[in-house]
Amino acid sequence: MLESTTPLLVGPETIGAAGTYRNVTDLLVRRLESAPDHAAFDVPIEPAAPSGAWRQVSTREYTDTVRAVAKGLVALGVRPGDSIAIMAPTRYEWAVADLAVWFAGAVVVPIYETSAPTQVSAIIHDARVVLAFGGSTQHVQLLEAPLSERGSDALGVWSLDAASGQGEGRDLERLAALGAGVADEALEERRLLAAPDSPATIVYTSGTTGEPKGAVLTHENFLGQVLNIAAAYGEVVHPAGNTIIFLPLAHVLARGLQLICLASGMRIAHLADPAAVVGTLGQLTPTFLVVVPRVLQKIQAAAGAKAAGSGLARVWASAQRTAIGWGEFQETTTPGTRAPLGLRLRHAAFDRIFFSRLRQVMGGRVTHVLSGGATLDADLSLFFGGIGVPVIEGYGLTETTAPLTGNLPSDIRSGTVGRPLPGSTVRISEDGEILARGIGVFSGYRNPEHNRDAFIDGFFRTGDLGRLDEQGRVVLEGRLKDVIVTSNGKTIVPMRWESSVEADPLVSHAVMIGEGRNYLSALIILDPEALAEFSAEIAAATHPDPAHHELLTVVDARARDHVQAAVDRANALVARSEQVRRFTLIATDLEDPTFITPTLKLKRAAVLQRSTDAVAALYA
Template sequence: MRDISTPAVTAAPRAGGLADAVFDRAAREPDKVVLGRKSGGVWRDVTAAEFRDEVMALAKGLIAQGIRFADRVAIMSRTRYEWTLFDFALWSIGAQPIPIYPTSSAEQVMWILHDADVSACLVEHEDHAMTVGSVIDRLPRMGRLWQLNADAVGQLTAAGAHIGDDVVHRHRRAVTPDSTATVIYTSGTTGRPKGCVLTHANFLFETDTMATRWEPVFHSRPGDEPSTLLFLPISHVFGRMVEVAAVRHGVKLGHQPNLAASELLPDLAVFQPTFVLAVPHVFEKIFHAARRKAEAEGRVKPFDRAVEVAVRYAEALEDRAFGAGSGPGPGLRMQHQLFDKLVYGKLRAAMGGRIRHAMSGGSAMERRLGLFFAGAGVTVYEGYGLTESTAAATANPPERTRYGTVGLPIPGTSVHIAEDGEIWLYGGNVFGGYLNEPKATHETLRDGWLATGDLGTLDEYGYLTITGRKKEILVTSSGKSVSPGPLEERVRLHPLVAQCIVVGNDRPYVAALVTLDPEAVDHWLRMRGKPRLKASELVRDKELETEIRRAVVAANTMVSKAESIRTFRILSAQFSEEQGLLTPSLKLKRKAIESAYAVEVEALYRG
């Protein structure tokens, strides 16, 4: 199969913009709780009327400070309540918020502020202010700099107190679906980041489609009030889509900026979301943490048995959904019921207790991991998309999930597999082009079709599987083409592995560099009665090397001998964004890594 389309479930909007949802909901349901806000360590509810009033007051302040229709205002912050407040205030006056990752370097900030011709910037704290300040002399258009931790909201609210509501409403009513909502810069694994121009129509199509088709996923049980805790970066299109969908469709939204378990788990316990949206790495961390805890308590064998039962149970349900089986048998159901009390229920409790559904995107999730979570009572619906497609372009449907795939085209979109295996996308969520980049736009958009640069296949049911990326294909000196992504993901499944990069371009064979997860390694050493080792000693530990070799051998079972990883090297430190080796969305910068570790790469091919 090379082509598949899914019929639309929503009509294209004829008027209005994203901010209308704030005012419409407040008019219909003023007392409905629409957000949760954490202040001083305590969560409090925010009603639709309260949020509208805050948005209105801030929008007036922005006008008072000189922000006008179509002006671009940068936001550099972690995920927090005020980001959502500023987004909707800016959209209320027809301005365009431009997200910047909070970890961006001065040069990255400089490029975005310059390329987007930004007139004002909001930062979270003094360090961010200093980063912007270090390049502000090269930005003649930049007239304002506000700081959230220095009461930017209060200052702007006070500044706009004399402006009437009608001024904001006039701006808001001038916004049309075709108006630019935001410019989101790609992470830039190769070359300089490009600004994706996304319209209000792109977000309206995307969020209305997802909310309509996947509405059952939002609930823990039928009839409850849906809620989600957003811990994805709002600077990324996935987090931005979640923010808009929640506000637009009455899902109570909370914000959590820290993914560390010590911060996230307590907030999950208090906020108790009915569903979450995350990247596969989060689910991997949850699984590995649960297994480490079981091992530390001497219960690793029952835990592993519970994993097997969960996987078999979910596979049996999947087979039934696709007409290939009758579902779990009596014996499997009994085992599943037992482990639900002993293992699965505790896992769900650690995630807040009410979560029964989750959505995953950003990178591929291993099929077995998805089956485990589904068997444990949390179905993870994997999807696929890009900044250029306003987040999800495909996703697994609630009633027929095919684990290990990224699902079907979302309603109203089409997927085409080109002759060379490249995935092309078409639909109302596809952007109109890159800012100031006509050549790149022409190369990426083909008669409205988005050429993604990703490679994939469609199975007999029309489900998409990602197989690699065109620019990342390695060609060995013998002429063998190798897609590194699947190999890397399989190696990374080992609990001790943090990252893996496969090399071999113009080399005689494929090899890999591997980094370690410090938390997992500490646990591994403790369980074996080994002393803590220096990084330089750790990478030479023979028992540890054997563990990593198992991960490599498992990955090699997926490919032919010519494509397999022949040798590997364990590194003493992880790749980091600060070193320029990862993008803000944690993708590997391959050329930068191979350059930084040139000596280690050469060593893989000696002898």
């Protein structure tokens, strides 16, 4: 099969100039009309300490705040179509600013909070930003210099933090006060100006392989995705549920999820620090979570370490096999089919010993987890499905307005990223590249030069390699630009080998090397937290200085022996010509934007550029 299509569930009769939803703001307005007093958000009472008490914010309170800030923007001089930047960690005020910009008829330009000053400046100038919101004093300062260079068009930088001390601070409260004189009718007129094909946001790609590109996403892109995904995943996203968003809101996936929840009445809590999530799960008891695969790996590894510490390592290994077997049974048999007696007995026993406790660690109410951002190991997906927390894996890009494909809650097949979502078509080119067309696919980048090779026959070129199985599900097979051609002409797609090695808790990233070489090697970047648990001595001796963007070689027999086992397992999965002969262990700061994108993807080119000596040693 070379092409797969899923028809729209919500079509033009609902989305469009004459439909129920003209632009993104209608998602909030319609929800306000149907359930004004329903809790839309959980907000920490002390923003600096989200582990403390939380309060609920109703749809009405949120909408009133959004409208007040939007009026302030209008009073300040923001014009329809103006670009407004938001640079802040994930938080409730981000959600306020996001919708307020749209209510004022303007365009949102998100900037990752970890962006370097040169990146901030480039985005502000390229998008012609006239006003910016910063999440902290540091963000405000980063935004002020490039925005002042915009000249008379600039309307200043406003903080999402409440102003402290005396005087008139530039915060949301002050901005709302400026708009007190703007009539409701004037704001409503402004809100309705954006048409379905009007730009809603300009999202700059994180740039793993080159310069960031400004993807222009329209209101119709968002509406099509939000309403169709909400219709397809009604058993996951619903008014009785709640979630925690800890992905960067500068990422289109997090913002798309937020809009889906707003439209569906699902309560949202925001956390800026992913490390704080586990501590809040017991308080917020979410029913649904969106994570990257690494989070699931760490949950599984922590459970294994705890079992080993109690002398139950062999019992845990058996429990893992049972969970995977249970997950396979659920995926491959007709619903209602009774599992074999032995599997039922083992699963029931391990559920009492391990699985029920793991579910409690995740808050006790999680019914589904969505995994994205990287390929999820099939056994890891089966394991979580087997303990009673099904993992829905999906796939998408900034240019597709978040998900393009996804497994459905009632039709999960581990090892795939599912079928095209409603209103989308996936085609596989002769070279194996995934091509996309549909309601969420953007029409082009802000810079026309970037569109030159972005489309073919009306399909967007994703740059990802994949195939379609017999049921039209997409199976990812790597990045087109990551393909390696060895000196003997053998073409190697490294993803399968790299993903297998990265499944080990001690490994954060694996980078296969071998372009133009006569054998394959690899740089294996260790996970700092796992390394510290494995050996505090090794971690202390190889702790990189964040200020110097270091990649430090780790020379330790124990760590090498541990990773060698992961390399051996990966080599067993691939042909002899695709096996790695030599590798080097690397330690680095995994929060360093020099090497890691805000969405936790590795910048391979940057890593290889800084590792020339290590690579040379692998071929010495």
